[in-house]
Amino acid sequence: MPTIKETAVxxxxxxxxGLEFVRQMLNSGYKVIATCRQPDDAEELYQLAGSGSLTVLPLEVDDPHSVDSFIKAMDEQPVDILVNNAGVMGAPAQDIDNMEVNLWLKLLRVNTIAxxxxxxxxxxxxxxxxxxxxxxxxSQMGALNSNGEGFYAYRSSKAALNKVMQTLAIQLAKEHIIVCPVLPGWVQTDMGGKDxxxxxxxxxxxxxxxxxNLSLEQSGQFLTWHGTQHTW
Structure with a gap:
């Protein structure tokens, strides 16, 4: 069993x-605090418990009461790495002629504010x-040089996320806290699809x-999954 070296949320x-992050971090010796909305239904997550130090906590990132409970549970727990992975794509109704404003607000709450x-x-x-x-x-869809159509809610939520993370990086640099938005690539997930x-x-x-390998000099940059800087 690898020696536990850091704690990741x-x-x-x-x-x-998120699930793959848990798997690889446990295998690399991290102590992992994994969150999801319904831990009782997270069978695949609990199956990873035998491979390392895993704690599973409930967290619905757009629910203030859930966030409060999570923060209380964290108490004096040091955190070395925070992976803000929870996010939603939203329904297809994100176009000029078919926009659900409440959906837009939901995506901003989950993808940007949370x-x-x-x-x-x-x-x-x-x-x-x-x-x-x-x-x-x-997401690439949040980069201003992305010229695709539609998905206004999702695109804008990720573009806003990029700016929020960049601003946090500037403000927290004096405390040597590294903050970056990261492009995971077009990945074969439920959101990305099999193609x-x-x-x-x-x-x-x-x-x-x-x-x-992340350094303070990179803090605030929009980075790709293979470590290069991405155009905003």
Whole structure:
């Protein structure tokens, strides 16, 4: 069994990228605090418990009461890495002639505001680390040089996330807290679909290498899963 070296918090850990982050981090010796909305239904997540130090906590990132309970449960727990992975794509009704405004608000709450809130609420825990790092899963669809149509709610929520993470990075640099939005690539998940470019395993391996080598000089950059800087 590898020696436990750091503690990571992963949101949306019951499937896709989040679940793979848990698997690879446990195998690499991290202590992992995994969150999801319904832990009782997260069978695949609990199956990983035997491979390392895993704690599963309930967290619905857009529910203030759930966030409060999670922060209370974290108490004096140091956090070295926060992976803001929880996010939603939303329904197809995101076009000029078919926009659900309430859906738009939901996506902004989950994809943009929740990563900010969770990061700031966990600052006391991050400050206990010798090398605190925060990443948030972004998207090419949130880059202003992306010229696709439709999906206004999703695109804008990820573009706003990029700016929020960049601003946090600037403000927290004096405390040596590294903050970056990260592009995981077009990944073969429920959201990305089976025709996506890369596997979940490949994407997370790249982001694990990124987290291992992330420096304060890179804080605030929009980085890709293989460690290069992406155009905003």
């Amino acid at each position: 992963i949101t949306g850990a019951n499937r896709g990228l 990563p900010f809130e969770l990061t700031t609420r966990l600052l006391p825990n991050l400050r206990m680390s010798d090398r605190p790092r925060v990443i948030a899963m972004s 996506a470019d890369i596997s979940v395993d490949e994407s997370v391996k790249g982001m694990m290498r990124l987290l291992e």
